[in-house]
Amino acid sequence: MKMLSPGQTSALLKKHNIPAVKQFLAVSEKHAVTFAKRLGFPVVMKISSPEIIHKTDSKGVLTGVSNEKEVSSAYETILKNAKKHNPKARIDGVLVQQQLEGREVIIGAKQDPQFGPVLMFGLGGIFVEVLKDVSFRLIPIQQKDAREMISEIKGYPLLAGIRGEKPINFKKLESALLAVSKLVEKTPKIKELDINPLFASPNGAWAADVRILI
Numbered sequence: 001m002k003m004l005s006p007g008q009t010s011a012l013l014k015k016h017n018i019p020a021v022k023q024f025l026a027v028s029e030k031h032a033v034t035f036a037k038r039l040g041f042p043v044v045m046k047i048s049s050p051e052i053i054h055k056t057d058s059k060g061v062l063t064g065v066s067n068e069k070e071v072s073s074a075y076e077t078i079l080k081n082a083k084k085h086n087p088k089a090r091i092d093g094v095l096v097q098q099q100l101e102g103r104e105v106i107i108g109a110k111q112d113p114q115f116g117p118v119l120m121f122g123l124g125g126i127f128v129e130v131l132k133d134v135s136f137r138l139i140p141i142q143q144k145d146a147r148e149m150i151s152e153i154k155g156y157p158l159l160a161g162i163r164g165e166k167p168i169n170f171k172k173l174e175s176a177l178l179a180v181s182k183l184v185e186k187t188p189k190i191k192e193l194d195i196n197p198l199f200a201s202p203n204g205a206w207a208a209d210v211r212i213l214i
Helices: 006-015 029-039 068-085 126-133 144-151 156-160 170-186
Strands: 025-028 043-048 061-065 092-097 102-113 115-122 136-138 190-200 204-207 211-214
Touching: 006 043, 006 102, 025 029, 029 068, 029 092, 043 068, 061 068, 061 136, 068 092, 068 211, 102 156, 102 170, 115 144, 136 144, 144 156, 144 170, 170 190, 170 204
Parallel strands: none
Antiparallel strands: 025 092, 043 061, 043 092, 102 115, 102 190, 115 136, 190 204, 190 211
16 A cells, blocks of 8 residues: 655645645755745644654654744654664655644544444544544444444544533534545545544644545
């Protein structure tokens, strides 16, 4: 299987109306600083490499990068950590990304040899591996399925708002699930897809880290 590049992934998300965090691929410190200023501080910076799937494990992600000096330092640190993690990895550059706030959720899909394309939803970030709090549906799904997938997980109260917090925008999250379902249905060459995290907030839902294997 082959992983799509950040550019190919962004184009595919845009084509299927899946909102994504604004980002640029920097191939030098100077580029990174330019892009960070364009996005506005703070920013997130992360390694871009088809051979480094779990960016956090390789210490290839830095959040809250707040000024030009920190961007330059983060660029060097991320490349150094990536090369130490996998000296043979092909490194395309460093992604400079808009930093958003919200609940981290995951939307995933894969081609199951028995059932065909399957969609997954759950709490994202590190929680998906620790809690394994997820729901599944066969693709394609309908609006009712998307709503049920969200409400079925044990972490639903975190999305609905606790201790006075505002609930996330459930309509936007449902739309994201429907859009991913349609993307996988219309693109059978996709073998695996992971959006982790997707930031869900009262204002909307945006894909932050996307991995697509064909």
